[in-house]
Amino acid sequence: MTSVANLIAAAAETERRTRTMLGDTIAIGQPATMTTTCDSQLTADPWQIDTEPGYGPGASTGDVAPATAPQQKAIPASYTQATDAELHDRIVAAKAQLGDRVKILGHFYQRDEVVKHADFVGDSFMLAQAAKDHPETEAFIFCGVHFMAETADILSSADQAVMLPNLAAGCSMADMATIDQVESAWQQLTEALGTSSGDKAEVIPVTYMNSSAAIKAFCGRNGGIVCTSSNAATVLEWAFERGKRVIFFPDQHLGRNTAKAMGISEDHMPLWRPYLPMGGNTMQQLQDAKVILWNGFCSVHKRFTVAQIDKARADYDDVQVIVHPECPAPVVEAADGVGSTEYIRKAIAAGKPGDVFAVGTEINLVNRLQAQHPEMTIFCLDPVVCPCSTMYRIHPAYLAWVLEEYVAGRVVNQISVDPTVTADAEVALERMLAARP
Template sequence: MSSVHELIRGAAMREAAARETTRTTGRPLASAGHRRPIVLRATGVSSCDTELADDPWAIDRDPGYGPGASSADTIPSLAPRQGPLPAEYTSASDAELTERIMAAKAALGDRVQILGHFYQRDEIVQHADFVGDSFMLAQAAKEHPEAEAFVFCGVHFMAETADILSGPDQAVILPNLAAGCSMADMATIDQVEECWKQLTATLGTGAPGGLQPVIPVTYMNSSAAIKAFCGRNGGIVCTSSNARTVLEWAFERGQRVVFFPDQHLGRNTAKAMGITEEEMPLWRPHLALGGNTAAELEAARVILWNGFCSVHKRFTVAQIEQARADFPGLTVIVHPECPAAVVDAADGAGSTEYIRKEIEAAAPGSVIAIGTEINLVNRLQQQRPDLTIFCLDPVVCPCSTMYRIHPAYLAWTLEALLAGETPNQISVSAEVADDSRVALERMLAARP
């Protein structure tokens, strides 16, 4: 058995003991990223990038997405940057920040709801009124008309979707404007419009049987502008949990689909529906016809945009093989944003909610390797100490942009709201919101 996986067992036992101490003493959760190195608790292995342990305000204004899994991705020049935080927040201890957050939250009451994504650090999740994936949290915003504001502890595109679905008098706030998403940024509205222009010129505007030549489908992990594009052009939005239903909806209306921005979710979903690799050309936005011939596009069923999640792209078949060798009989579960070969080698693949439910249903004593973001994997191990759960990649990073939502930003946001200010409000224009809502409502109306 490898030394890494020996560490997994020991770390799980230490985690269980630490959780018991927390239950009995009532002390707040320790911060994983405040003035200390990040250690992956499932393995005890250091972070893949030591700079990720830096306080986010030290790196928020640097070029790129910051250290971590998405540091090699190209960030748009106009991506928002977070301004400096007052020193009273950056110099506060973990305990002081926790106390200030809890006091402000109590004073604000039901006027403000905190939405926390599954991938957030524990010291943020502990304050959230709702925890879920991006669409679950946007739905939570829609279902709470009594709230004056939603503090969205996630990334930019998620806050946009919450703003689209919430009421016109409700504010959606992103505590750190530098919390973006490299995958969402891999498809800009200008690139998508140019792609559509070329596809229309190549494939025409009509097809046999009254079908559209191509239906645009966008993953939830995309900008509001691209969701609006889909709404205007007969398209639809999907999540990782309903991608197959959405593709079935699209094929009832069109000969083929253009799917963006995540090629892996599109490919894995289409493969499960019997569509071959030859029928799924990759569109590279900087090349004419995306680097394809007109004949290849004509023969296509799904045209895949060349985008990906930096975290999920790290998982490999070799990691699965090593895990199976170290733990005979283990179960491997991965997210469908992983490459197709990884999904094929796993025992199961599905959305974050699917992974959560699989862990809930697992028999005590099971050993489960998971291919997804490390904060979620660690939290699942905490919730099921009777299981051995570990991340497939022994040196996987947290999502570097999600990790930018630090308690200092949350404390600053809540106290600003308490003072009558509305910092970092995410506002989608009425025109874009209306067209986006069309695509989102089509998704909600699509049933398996």
């Protein structure tokens, strides 16, 4: 057998073994055959479901969580039984006592009762940058999800602590690409295509910020780079200067939308399905590829449809439709504008009284924008609210607990990336920081 044939056989065996281990994967929500694909019942407090592995209420019912996903331990009843007002007062008091020793980083998608306590509010990149820009701070409390706290730990100094109030706050998209899967795909690609052709690499790995520290490190040591939703095009240009093609993970939609906007045909964007030999592609498809797309997605942004845009245009004559680039390509192409959460925020801030915006992104941000701009009409395209369920796991009770523990001299829920991983991941992240649009 040729080396490629051996790889295909090995990949098939890997797929067989993986499928026999599906008992180690936890399905969350209702069966995929259900017509409703989103459980929007967010009334339960997170600690009521933190004892069960998974993404929790609000998650897409098609999401699965790996058995290795971190779980949050129980916190004292003095927090879970406190009223909203009591938690607010405790957070304010702890912050006042800690002063500048601690900074709270709050993602745009967080619930309002958490965001109001944040020292910095932004997307994952902006918050990681805030951690990097404040070496004087002892510790950061990252009100976001696991991969974001990892990135903040990588970019901050070794003597600074990064804490995640609820360890169960993961990311289903990030979980769709594991380091073992990525390493296997890389082995298959390099065996099939080689490593370099002339002065260019055959494949440059590019990972979205929404990925594990291990995958960022993989990119760093293999000539690759990290991208954000705002600089993805600049990053792809960087990659094409150095390689003939790109493998882009884990979000296929951001990769596809960015490449299409650059004039790359979908015929040159095969999908890599990690459980299939050669990702389910032929040798010719891989040789012809410009961007190999990993089969991952955001469950929230995948829900937006062209039909929702059509309805918004039927309901409002002058509606402006703005969507996130994690949405499917037909949705992006039907919209008036596409960009990161920061792009969406700025586009609406530039609007005029009476303007109408239909927005394709997470509901907490959309509702906050409407509250901030009552002179406009701002609504979510999706009538079935499907929020980022793992962001919802950050409750004021957990924030109060982490703060008061730090007041007492204890660091809890620390996210600490192994130094060997940090070194390679920082290479890829610094390349990203230099790739300004």
